[in-house]
Amino acid sequence: MKTDIKDIVEIQESISAGEEISINLPKYKKYTICNLRGGIGKTTLAFNLSYLARNVLAVDTCAQGNLSYFYDNNYFTNASTNVKDMILPYIVPGLGKPTRVACRISATNQFFDDNSYYIPSSDELYILPSQLATALNQANNVQSPTKEQIVENILLSLRKETDREMQETGCSKCLIDTSPFFSGATHLAWHASDALIIPVRTDQQSINSLNLLLKTLKDPSSDFRRNMSYLTPNLKTPKIQMIILTHCTWSTQKNAKNKPNQQTKVYIEKVKDIVNRNITSFTTDNPDNHIFLLDDFLGTGRISSALSKPVLLLQQGESMRINKVKTTVNASVEKCKNQLRHISNALW
Numbered sequence: 001m002k003t004d005i006k007d008i009v010e011i012q013e014s015i016s017a018g019e020e021i022s023i024n025l026p027k028y029k030k031y032t033i034c035n036l037r038g039g040i041g042k043t044t045l046a047f048n049l050s051y052l053a054r055n056v057l058a059v060d061t062c063a064q065g066n067l068s069y070f071y072d073n074n075y076f077t078n079a080s081t082n083v084k085d086m087i088l089p090y091i092v093p094g095l096g097k098p099t100r101v102a103c104r105i106s107a108t109n110q111f112f113d114d115n116s117y118y119i120p121s122s123d124e125l126y127i128l129p130s131q132l133a134t135a136l137n138q139a140n141n142v143q144s145p146t147k148e149q150i151v152e153n154i155l156l157s158l159r160k161e162t163d164r165e166m167q168e169t170g171c172s173k174c175l176i177d178t179s180p181f182f183s184g185a186t187h188l189a190w191h192a193s194d195a196l197i198i199p200v201r202t203d204q205q206s207i208n209s210l211n212l213l214l215k216t217l218k219d220p221s222s223d224f225r226r227n228m229s230y231l232t233p234n235l236k237t238p239k240i241q242m243i244i245l246t247h248c249t250w251s252t253q254k255n256a257k258n259k260p261n262q263q264t265k266v267y268i269e270k271v272k273d274i275v276n277r278n279i280t281s282f283t284t285d286n287p288d289n290h291i292f293l294l295d296d297f298l299g300t301g302r303i304s305s306a307l308s309k310p311v312l313l314l315q316q317g318e319s320m321r322i323n324k325v326k327t328t329v330n331a332s333v334e335k336c337k338n339q340l341r342h343i344s345n346a347l348w
């Protein structure tokens, strides 16, 4: 039987037209944006959703630091403490725990004017996976129940630290951006968040990554589940709140406004098939609740990145030269804004 995507496409038409559609999803405080693949829009989403969320603590756990760069082009020299400083004391005994690591975004990004903060990344996150694996292996040699306590303390490090930072800054929401790899900070981010947001680009490699992610989430022998074999009540598996199909393109045929083109259609079907088969990993039991679409940003995205300016603040027709190429905010910018607002409304 062919997968029915009629409802998803219909809702999309209303969203594009600016109608407010309510989606019946539970609301959480802390989300991790992840998929085990790079270049699919994780950081772009984190940046734009953090702007819409307001009063949010954004956490950059990717060693590349692209999200930190959006908030402060000089974060590398400006930030005195970073996300690695928060995690390391849980792995290397004897190190002091830092406090007040978060930086106020409005201090370095002129487009933010609210009480939002971010935790800067560190390029030392590249070696965190091996440090974390060593610490967990060492803990496994210790007698129970100390072993369980040590493992729990390590795995909940980012949760405890982000909770503390939220309290110190008065932020009521938390959004964690991740690298394309599971080991290390992403592992800790899964334990730190209540639910996951998974961007999937309209290509087969992203579908493969989604399947790998689901396997990591569910398979008892995976790197994630293996460390929870002696499950303590505090260690939970996060559920998936939404899959966001990014880089969607639409039919160019006359009168076919907001109809997905063949490529987009095929990937909506593939994603819905996967959601159907894995529905117990999601926050509700209705697959249609969990699939969101985001257009290809085109020139809008390039200008947003070049200026570190949220898409929500760009207007159609604005243009600038990027690497000597004239780039313009496309007519589709209003649709992208409506899609981003819809995604944000389904989170908080």
Ligand SMILES: Nc1ncnc2c1ncn2[C@@H]1O[C@H](COP(=O)(O)OP(=O)(O)O)[C@@H](O)[C@H]1O
Pocket: 037, 038, 039, 040, 041, 042, 043, 044, 045, 066, 246, 247, 248, 294, 295, 296, 297, 298, 301, 302, 305
């Ligand atoms: N919806 C989108 N449409 C078009 N380009 C996008 C979109 N989202 C992200 N991009 C672009 O794709 C590239 C990778 O995006 P990024 O958010 O850094 O991905 P990730 O964090 O998953 O590696 C960037 O050049 C970004 O500007």
Ligand SMILES: [Mg+2]
Pocket: 042, 043, 044, 062, 066, 067, 178, 179
């Ligand atoms: Mg990224």
